[in-house]
Amino acid sequence: xxxxxxxxxxxxxxxxxxxxxxxxxxxxxxxxxxxxxxxxxxxxxxxxxxxxxxxxxxxxxxxxxxxxxxxxxxxxxxxxxxxxxxxxxxxxxxxxxxxxxxxxxxxxxxxxxxxxxxxxxxxxxxxxxxxxxxxxxxxxxxxxxxxxxxxxxxxxxxxxxxxxxxxxxxxxxxxxxxxxxxx
Amino acid sequence: xxxxxxxxxxxxxxxxxxxxxxxxxxxxxxxxxxxxxxxxxxxxxxxxxxxxxxxxxxxxxxxxxxxxxxxxxxxxxxxxxxxxxxxxxxxxxxxxxxxxxxxxxxxxxxxxxxxxxxxxxxxxxxxxxxxxxxxxxxxxxxxxxxxxxxxxxxxxxxxxxxxxxxxxxxxxxxxxxxxxxxxxxxxxxxxxxxxxxxxxxxxxxxxxxxxxxxxxxxxxxxxxxxxxxxxxxxxxxxxxxxxxxxxxxxxxxxxxxxxxxxxxxxxxxxxxxxxxxxxxxxxxxxxxxxxxxxxxxxxxxxxxxxxxxxxxxxxxxxxxxxxxxxxxxxxxxxxxxxxxxxxxxxxxxxxxxxxxxxxxxxxxxxxxxxxxxxxxxxxxxxxxxxxxxxxxxxxxxxxxxxxxxxxxxxxxxxxxxxxxxxxxxxxxxxxxxxxxxxxxxxxxxxxxxxxxxxxxxxxxxxxxxxxxxxxxxxxxxxxxxxxxxxxxxxxxxxxxxxxxxxxxxxxxxxxxxxxxxxxxxxxxxxxxxxxxxxxxxxxxxxxxxxxxxxxxxxxxxxxxxxxxxxxxxxxxxxxxxxxxxxxxxxxxxxxxxxxxxxxxxxxxxxxxxxxxxxxxxxxxxxxxxxxxxxxxxxxxxxxxxxxxxxxxxxxxxxxxxxxxxxxxxxxxxxxxxxxxxxxxxxxxxxxxxxxxxxxxxxxxxxxxxxxxxxxxxxxxxxxxxxxxxxxxxxxxxxxxxxxxxxxxxxxxxxxxxxxxxxxxxxxxxxxxxxxxxxxxxxxxxxxxxxxxxxxxxxx
Numbered sequence: 001x002x003x004x005x006x007x008x009x010x011x012x013x014x015x016x017x018x019x020x021x022x023x024x025x026x027x028x029x030x031x032x033x034x035x036x037x038x039x040x041x042x043x044x045x046x047x048x049x050x051x052x053x054x055x056x057x058x059x060x061x062x063x064x065x066x067x068x069x070x071x072x073x074x075x076x077x078x079x080x081x082x083x084x085x086x087x088x089x090x091x092x093x094x095x096x097x098x099x100x101x102x103x104x105x106x107x108x109x110x111x112x113x114x115x116x117x118x119x120x121x122x123x124x125x126x127x128x129x130x131x132x133x134x135x136x137x138x139x140x141x142x143x144x145x146x147x148x149x150x151x152x153x154x155x156x157x158x159x160x161x162x163x164x165x166x167x168x169x170x171x172x173x174x175x176x177x178x179x180x181x182x183x
Numbered sequence: 184x185x186x187x188x189x190x191x192x193x194x195x196x197x198x199x200x201x202x203x204x205x206x207x208x209x210x211x212x213x214x215x216x217x218x219x220x221x222x223x224x225x226x227x228x229x230x231x232x233x234x235x236x237x238x239x240x241x242x243x244x245x246x247x248x249x250x251x252x253x254x255x256x257x258x259x260x261x262x263x264x265x266x267x268x269x270x271x272x273x274x275x276x277x278x279x280x281x282x283x284x285x286x287x288x289x290x291x292x293x294x295x296x297x298x299x300x301x302x303x304x305x306x307x308x309x310x311x312x313x314x315x316x317x318x319x320x321x322x323x324x325x326x327x328x329x330x331x332x333x334x335x336x337x338x339x340x341x342x343x344x345x346x347x348x349x350x351x352x353x354x355x356x357x358x359x360x361x362x363x364x365x366x367x368x369x370x371x372x373x374x375x376x377x378x379x380x381x382x383x384x385x386x387x388x389x390x391x392x393x394x395x396x397x398x399x400x401x402x403x404x405x406x407x408x409x410x411x412x413x414x415x416x417x418x419x420x421x422x423x424x425x426x427x428x429x430x431x432x433x434x435x436x437x438x439x440x441x442x443x444x445x446x447x448x449x450x451x452x453x454x455x456x457x458x459x460x461x462x463x464x465x466x467x468x469x470x471x472x473x474x475x476x477x478x479x480x481x482x483x484x485x486x487x488x489x490x491x492x493x494x495x496x497x498x499x500x501x502x503x504x505x506x507x508x509x510x511x512x513x514x515x516x517x518x519x520x521x522x523x524x525x526x527x528x529x530x531x532x533x534x535x536x537x538x539x540x541x542x543x544x545x546x547x548x549x550x551x552x553x554x555x556x557x558x559x560x561x562x563x564x565x566x567x568x569x570x571x572x573x574x575x576x577x578x579x580x581x582x583x584x585x586x587x588x589x590x591x592x593x594x595x596x597x598x599x600x601x602x603x604x605x606x607x608x609x610x611x612x613x614x615x616x617x618x619x620x621x622x623x624x625x626x627x628x629x630x631x632x633x634x635x636x637x638x639x640x641x642x643x644x645x646x647x648x649x650x651x652x653x654x655x656x657x658x659x660x661x662x663x664x665x666x667x668x669x670x671x672x673x674x675x676x677x678x679x680x681x682x683x684x685x686x687x688x689x690x691x692x693x694x695x696x697x698x699x700x701x702x703x704x705x706x707x708x709x710x711x712x713x714x715x716x717x718x719x720x721x722x723x724x725x726x727x728x729x730x731x732x733x734x735x736x737x738x739x740x741x742x743x744x745x746x747x748x749x750x751x752x753x754x755x756x757x758x759x760x761x762x763x764x765x766x767x768x769x770x771x772x773x774x775x776x777x778x779x780x781x782x783x784x785x786x787x788x789x790x791x792x793x794x795x796x797x798x799x800x801x802x803x804x805x806x807x808x809x810x811x812x813x814x815x816x817x818x819x820x821x822x823x824x825x826x827x828x829x830x831x832x833x834x835x836x837x838x839x840x841x842x843x844x845x846x847x848x849x850x851x852x853x854x855x856x857x858x859x860x861x862x863x864x865x866x867x868x869x870x871x872x873x874x875x876x877x878x879x880x881x882x883x884x885x886x887x888x889x890x891x892x893x894x895x896x897x898x899x900x901x902x903x904x905x906x907x908x909x910x911x912x913x914x915x916x917x918x919x920x921x922x923x924x925x926x927x928x929x930x931x932x933x934x935x936x937x938x939x940x941x942x943x944x945x946x947x948x949x950x951x952x953x954x955x956x957x958x959x960x961x962x963x964x965x966x967x968x969x970x971x972x973x974x975x976x977x978x
Contacts, residue, residue: 055941056832057927058878059953067924067933069941074933076924109923 371403
């Protein structure tokens with residue numbers, strides 16, 4: 001509850017800033033996957049937990065690992081590696097699940113994404129952000145909010161509302177290429 | 184000191200509704216020839232307390248209305264006035280009217296229902312002794328008012344011509360012309376009459392320049408400002424011209440719609456059809472033909488004496504128009520005429536006259552018509568948010584349980600303070616006590632949501648009486664097992680299907696008295712509503728002793744409709760034949776009136792009941808009547824489940840669907856063409872589905888002989904499902920998968936097991952669909968049939 005309160009405070013503050021300067025600082029939680037750093041809006045992150053085995057769903061695509069019990073609610077788990085068409089790796093006790101709240105037309109959904117490791121929290125302003133390069137029709141970059149350089153390292157900011165809202169979460173073999181090209 | 188009376192309004196309204204229910208019941212019991220004074224007292228008391236409450240809370244109109252009612256009742260009570268059927272009918276109408284007033288009060292609306300004014304007038308006239316004149320004024324307005332709302336709608340819909348010529352740099356200014364078009368189409372029906380495309384050669388083509396312009400035609404009820412609002416952002420970057428088209432001089436088609444007198448009896452409402460036309464077509468004029476109107480004394484308010492001629496502009500095919508009349512083609516004559524441009528002005532004038540004519544507000548006829556369909560819907564929405572009344576015994580029971588739970592908890596707590604190994608038996612005992620307590624507690628909490636089925640049944644006596652009276656049938660309705668309890672959510676969803684089935688039984692099941700006498704039956708038809716618990720289900724039966732269904736007509740119809748081939752028809756069992764009525768293709772009025780009647784929307788009934796995890800069966804015997812049996816789960820939140828394991832995964836079968844389980848023997852299973860296997864269960868071939876196959880779970884161990892087969896029933900068909908192991912049976916709480924994910928075929932939900940892991944609850948019909956067994960089942964049926972024939976021969 002208290003955490004929620006803090007989040008609201010942060011939001012209000014940011015909105016306030018937005019009024020007088022365009023230099024908003026959004027906070028992003030970043031995580032590592034295949035040596036690449038990705039970021040998601042920290043306000044969407046509900047919790048971070050260790051990997052525990054999920055109940056597989058019949059006939060689900062490979063990147064849907066199944067569902068887990070999160071204090072009484074049934075939460076689907078998406079393997080972001082497989083979702084992005086990267087090589088699947090074995091889960092270890094340090095494999096991390098980031099539980100995200102996704103806003104969709106028919107209400108909020110809670111989903112978990114499996115990533116290699118959680119990295120850092122950055123404060124980034126809108127002006128630091130570069131749009132993802134347009135890579136033509138073949139490569140879908142819709143769910144990339146932007147690219148940011150932090151200490152000479154590129155961070156890919158994801159728009160999870162788009163990414164996890166697409167009716168069937170896409171199997172994005174092409175994203176890796178997109179990232180490789182843009183880097 | 185001032186008290187905010189508002190807080191008591193809800194209580195007053197709830198109590199008044201209850202009072203009205205009591206009043207209605209008493210009125211139904213009342214025998215006008217020999218009124219029982221106690222019943223009249225009950226009616227009087229209800230009216231009196233509503234009047235008192237309404238007075239206290241300042242609902243003056245309601246108080247005034249009930250005051251007149253009360254005066255009349257008082258006279259009857261003191262025997263200074265006789266009672267007749269007319270008066271009882273009037274009282275029943277007043278009950279409806281007061282319900283309406285209460286609804287309005289609940290919505291904080293200041294409106295005063297027109298029917299109340301009229302009823303009040305009638306009551307006053309009865310009081311003043313001239314009850315014969317009473318019904319006249321109402322009839323007078325009737326036909327005038329019939330078309331009034333139509334005219335209103337007509338004037339609301341206008342056609343606008345819009346020229347939207349964006350400047351070439353509109354896209355660069357950040358606007359998207361397509362978005363505008365989309366917005367417009369949201370307002371109404373948008374047609375594009377002309378597209379201008381002024382593009383240069385490909386070499387000079389600039390993707391950021393807009394080369395397009397549109398001439399549009401929009402038919403909408405929105406007014407000019409609303410349309411202008413759409414263009415608000417682009418007005419600087421484009422030239423926009425909006426004009427209203429007056430379509431009075433256009434060539435058009437005239438549709439002559441002449442309903443039969445008894446159209447209302449078939450449940451159709453001409454007004455709705457006209458409304459549909461207004462939405463879908465460009466109606467320029469509606470003319471009402473009243474020449475069929477009889478003299479006032481032979482006027483029957485259930486008959487439709489009006490016919491319409493409706494002028495439609497624009498181009499469309501007759502079939503499109505006929506679609507609107509789909510439900511009434513049998514109850515009406517429909518004709519088409521092409522009208523040339525100059526002729527068209529006349530009807531328009533008469534339309535204008537109509538409009539001026541129809542000043543008096545709603546009559547009770549339009550009210551009644553519009554009330555028919557939505558009343559049940561409105562009721563359920565208002566009761567959705569409302570409270571439920573729980574018997575004090577249930578609450579006491581709950582408190583007792585909690586008391587016991589507290590005792591068990593303190594016992595366990597004490598045990599843990601100085602625990603030693605010797606106390607283990609005691610601990611076990613405590614834990615089993617705790618288990619017992621929690622289960623009981625859970626059951627009592629669930630029971631709070633349970634309501635007696637009389638809540639759903641209570642509307643039927645009145646409905647059957649009214650319908651019977653209207654159709655000239657004598658019907659006795661008997662209700663059994665009204666105290667059978669059912670989950671509130673299930674109850675709400677079963678109401679409408681039940682109404683439908685009972686109405687069918689009255690309308691099509693029970694014959695007219697003469698026909699009954701000719702068939703050697705009691706003149707009075709019987710309908711029995713019966714509810715009872717069986718296992719984890721509630722069964723509701725609707726039994727009538729009417730004419731029943733004719734199997735051959737049903738089959739003939741199905742063949743006619745192409746639902747069935749003639750060979751299949753031969754093999755059909757009675758049950759399967761009656762099942763045809765639930766088929767979607769059977770659900771139009773036309774087919775049903777020349778079959779034995781059943782079937783208007785029966786597929787909808789079936790769908791609703793399946794959505795509740797229930798089942799519906801129909802048994803019928805020609806000439807003896809029909810019996811419809813609905814079985815529903817007691818509750819939607821908890822399920823009795825059988826845990827099974829397949830490849831280390833745990834799944835849950837709803838226990839109600841399991842028929843038996845047995846060892847799976849490879850030898851007993853035969854493969855038939857098409858990749859499905861069947862096995863012989865006694866003298867029936869049952870298809871076999873391997874759960875791990877259709878769920879695509881990798882199977883590591885390969886010891887099929889160890890497997891078990893669970894025989895389940897899905898929509899009347901048996902299916903064998905192969906699993907690895909049967910585990911415990913337990914009650915599971917159903918959790919939704921859709922909340923955070925989407926529907927998964929073959930799975931109806933999930934639950935959390937004792938160890939915190941998630942297990943999926945299987946949806947048997949879904950699995951059958953997934954395996955494509957539906958088609959295979961037909962093959963299997965043939966096999967079984969052939970097998971039985973063989974046996975007969977050998978015997």
